[in-house]
Amino acid sequence: MSRKNQELNPPKRRKTSKGDVSVQVDKDRLRLYWRFQGKPCFLYLGLPDSKINRSVAQAKAHQITIDLATGNYDPTLEKYLPQSVYSPNKSTIWELYEKFWAWKSKTESITTQRSSGNYRYAIKLVLRYQKVDDLAVSGVSQDFVYGFVKWAKTKISHATLTTYLCLLKAIWDYAKLNPNPWNVTTKAQKLKTPPSPFTLDEVHRIIDAFHNHTTLFFYGDFVEFLLCSGMRIGEVAGLKWNHVREDCTQIWVSECLTKGQTRPAKSNSDRTINLSPRLTNMLLKRRSDYSHLSEYVFLSSRGLAIDSANFRQRWRKVLDSLGITYRKPYLTRKTFISHCLAKGMNPVDIAKMTGHDVAVLFKHYSGVIENLSLPDVF
Template identity: 40%
Template structure:
């Protein structure tokens, strides 16, 4: 295989190079630079194909027949005539499956179900803007919430973009559909008060069925970490005296990945949390062992915990239901309301600072206050 030389093509000539494993043509004409992907992997045979295309372009430039739109030179898209909407999205799902959490993959499956309902046998190449508008009208008539509708359209748009990159398609009729869905602002769930936090932790500690979750719940409330981060915490992530913890992984229904933002952070724990962790640590802990486990010693199942333990405790206390993830919202709200620097809060919770400001501006202590009249 010929490696790219890195040299510029002479005026009127077209060079062939390997770009990310695929052959690409590059040239200059009338003061402009052009690049055209051949869509083929780098090999001796494919370089001959690329050379034939390059020769055509060179002859057109010399004869005054050059097509500046490049449509004349683009490779013919393969398999488009037989690729249905459903098959395209299934291929897109397969390409993403290994990198997705089960919860995210569920959204892809739901989107696929919608496409099967409206476009069961339609070819992907025949979908146009009118079809996309028809889908938007159809999904709205089904009573799907705006936020879910928007999520589905984002995935479909991404599938078509992927199809174009894979040389299956040449246009994306879904580009403008997402902007047509207006998602109304939604009030955040009310954070738990300090009294409610204490009541919940105490209730877990004294409950005959769910007391083994007490340390896990207190850790969530007092660190603000994501539930999957706490579930995936291993003993090797704590230092020897349990005074600090490294958070860089998450565990969701058996799938271990990096954190949601793919960032790691180290948190210095409070003396209270340090004592809780020291008390539960085995004499010779397995570095790979989980810090918080279910009653049977396995990983905590977030659905099981929420539907049984969490709901039960809130009902006992007569508290309005809020998801376990609200422990994170509660931590951030209390930290900001006490005047803690938002940048420091973001460092503790693994947020992007701008995202934290956007989502929690209403609880920052320096927010504008109405005057007494």
């Protein structure tokens, strides 16, 4: 290979070692990359790729490397940003987001890849509206936001738009940009009638269909446990054998498994559940047959933890085959609670068992039983 061709084909990027900071080129601009506490970190310098600017970038990379080694690292990145980049109004949306997320990851105990993705989706939608890869923060005005909202209403649901506006507002609030252009409200759409819980007959048919299916039978116990416990899908998927009492009469719910990531259960949802004889016998059999295969109680056909996205596809397939009106798998929770209320169980006990706030349970399920209302105790 000629020397000229060697110059046109730079060597492949070397994997960054732990504690090292590498200089990278992204869209003809220099950025730094490193890992901190297992998470990837980026610092966008806003400098074009040139010999002089690479020297500047290397010096900044050296500073961060030393701080990582000596314990003086600043996770907010404020220490490493030149004033021209740090000034929010002189930054781009992506630069502001990176700084915001570094701060959020440091100050909040729970930050997941999923929540990071939601912020990114919101930003990507804004950039899609403008048909650009990045946008100056100073270019986001009140009029810009009104135009974006009008356009976005034709692209995404009202609920998703409302969520994205809240996320974008949070980023601008962090930067203390006043007035915050994202502080807007959208006209609420007409409320849809909430889906009805599954009937007793439908519950039995769904459980039987999964247990007797030629290829989906391994979901049978998972579906039965969902419908008979009222637990969230992620809670059941994330249930581990070390959270199950030896005699399988009781479980401890403290984690959720979502998109392959384990995270703590929702706020105030940690709880102990005393299982029915039906579920106890199920777990005793599963412990005998499967506990040596995985730490998880319920497994896919490949012996892995159940993936909720894959399960939803199978769920739809079975409901279609039964001629049952499609409702999302999450409705198994509403179904359990509704039937418990219909049998006269104490709502407070149900709330404790399912990890619900009592007031929320009354709000969403008061229509299940006539004259059900919050008691006047004072």
